[in-house]
Amino acid sequence: MAVQDRGERSRRSILEAAASVFDERGYDAASTTEILARSGLTRGALYHHFPSKEAIAAALVAAQSEALMVPEHPVRLQAMVDLTLEYARRLRSDPVLRASVRLTVEQSSFNRPGMTPYRQSADAILGLLREAERQGEMLPGVDLEELTQFIVGAFTGVQLMSQVYCGRQDLMARVSTMWRLLLPSIATPGVLMRLRTTPPPSVAGAEGDGVREGDAETDGTARPPVTPRAPWG
Amino acid sequence: MAVQDRGERSRRSILEAAASVFDERGYDAASTTEILARSGLTRGALYHHFPSKEAIAAALVAAQSEALMVPEHPVRLQAMVDLTLEYARRLRSDPVLRASVRLTVEQSSFNRPGMTPYRQSADAILGLLREAERQGEMLPGVDLEELTQFIVGAFTGVQLMSQVYCGRQDLMARVSTMWRLLLPSIATPGVLMRLRTTPPPSVAGAEGDGVREGDAETDGTARPPVTPRAPWG
Known part of the structure; x- marks a missing residue:
């Protein structure tokens, strides 16, 4: 032992x-x-x-998939948002995840993993979108595969730019922006107004333990949920 | 001489x-x-x-800014879409631009350009968004700076993923998807329904300029312009 x-x-x-x-x-x-x-x-x-x-x-690179733990939230679009926020939070605090992402993004003499890490992220997102669709959270006519590819690509670029601009200091805010801009095209209005695009209060506040994952969004009751900025609403 | x-x-x-x-x-x-x-x-x-x-x-890296030529279109959001589509087309056909983007995205012993290329793209996009706002094309309440940052980041990640998946074969289609998902959050309904998210027929159809690389997805001439999918409209 x-x-x-x-x-x-x-x-x-x-x-x-x-x-x-x-x-x-x-x-x-x-x-x-x-x-x-x-x-x-x-x-x-x-x-x-x-x-x-x-x-x-x-x-x-294999360690990257560990950061893709799907939160429990009953609203699956919220679980998807929280997954990305938690991933962003870990990117900031976990050098192993950061190195993994760098190895994925850069070409090198390392026989690089190619699509695998993108596929793992895409699988997690697509699974959540399918559940969201089954629960009636999605607007009709959204192509889930296409949307998944865009979400993974956009997140990749957003974290890269945040790294270049400020060492990922503003990464959480950039991920929130992404969702505020994207959710109106994919969520039904009733779900949309209940979605929170910032980290749940308990996660945002708790910095003490390095181990816990995004399982705390159930006590998001402390703050009223932040509705995404829906410019026409 | x-x-x-x-x-x-x-x-x-x-x-x-x-x-x-x-x-x-x-x-x-x-x-x-x-x-x-x-x-x-x-x-x-x-x-x-x-x-x-x-x-x-x-x-x-300096050559990258040459690919940021702003099209003449009177609808400035259309000019912005066309700018990114043209940039995507050049990325596929121009090895100088591709190398420039790779040097930007990757860290190396090259004293890398850091923010400059992102800033150049962001300046071009922000300029177009400001003009679009002055012309009443934008929904009220959109933060133009924040939106610009997201567009540049999302485009960066989208082209990276397209490169990894298929050597940028599907890049034009991915950029179109980006705009179909994003424009509904930023354009007024009247402008939205007139925006085209695929390459203009003249670019798509022009075969004689010796520069293009015969990519199949640009011959969208047979199809009527695709209006962005506005799920609530």
Whole structure:
């Protein structure tokens, strides 16, 4: 048990060290020597867990899907909004997720994951949109596949621009803007006016524990829900 | 005169050769030796125009702004849509523009341009939105700065995803989707129903200019202009 824990801990140390190096330098310029120095482990320990730099990168990219946990909210469009807000929040706080996104967006000599990470995000979004449609939350005539592709693409670009402009300081606000502009084209009016495009109060307030996911939106009762800005409404 | 022409031609040869190398390998892995081999010029000619690899990259990034030509259309929201469609078309056909975008999106040892290319795009879009507002095309209450940032970010991510999925084969269709989803939140109903989200027939139909790359989705001439899907209208 203790041995297993230690193994898991050193694997995580390597991933975190590699993430910070990849995040700073990109894949090609990152060296295993620097990753080792930051992790404080021996080269033997590194190769025990990962045979190559490429294997570390692959493990980092796989970690991206962990950030795609679907919240429980009964209104599925709200769950979708909250999923992206929580993802944005984690992008700001989690170097492993940041490195994973950088490896996805950039081409490098790393045999890059190509579509897989986009597909994982798209699957999560499309699943939520289908549930939303079944529950009558969607306006008729919206092409869910097309919409999914746009949401994933737009989110990717929005986080990239937020990173370039200000190191993702304003990422949550940019994601809120995206939803305020997009939801009026997809949600029925009755659902639209009840959707919140900012983080639920409990998540927005709770910064103490690094582990919890977006499961707190059920106590969104503290604040009245913010209705999206519907310019014609 | 002839000498100047030759100078301009060899400068352009270097940029095109460099663009193809950067587009394939990224900045860090690109070598001036390979750029030279592709341009067919001497090293002396290369250094006559550009003192370093970094100087070539900077010239490529500067070329991006040339693709931001604002169309003449009297409806300024239509001009904005057409600007992005034309930019998308050029991205597909022009390796210099593609390399420029890659240099912008990726971090590398190139002292990267950071915000500048995003700012140039944002300036063009914001200018058009302000004119659209003055002409009464915009719904009241839309924050033009915020909207501009979203449009530039969304376009960036949409073209990135199209590149990863299919080498930008479906880029025009994805840009059209973006506008169908976004315009209902920003345009007044009267303007909305007259907006076209596919390339103008003249661009789509013009085969003789030697520049276009024969992309199938632009021959939308057979179809009547598609009005954006306004789910409530």
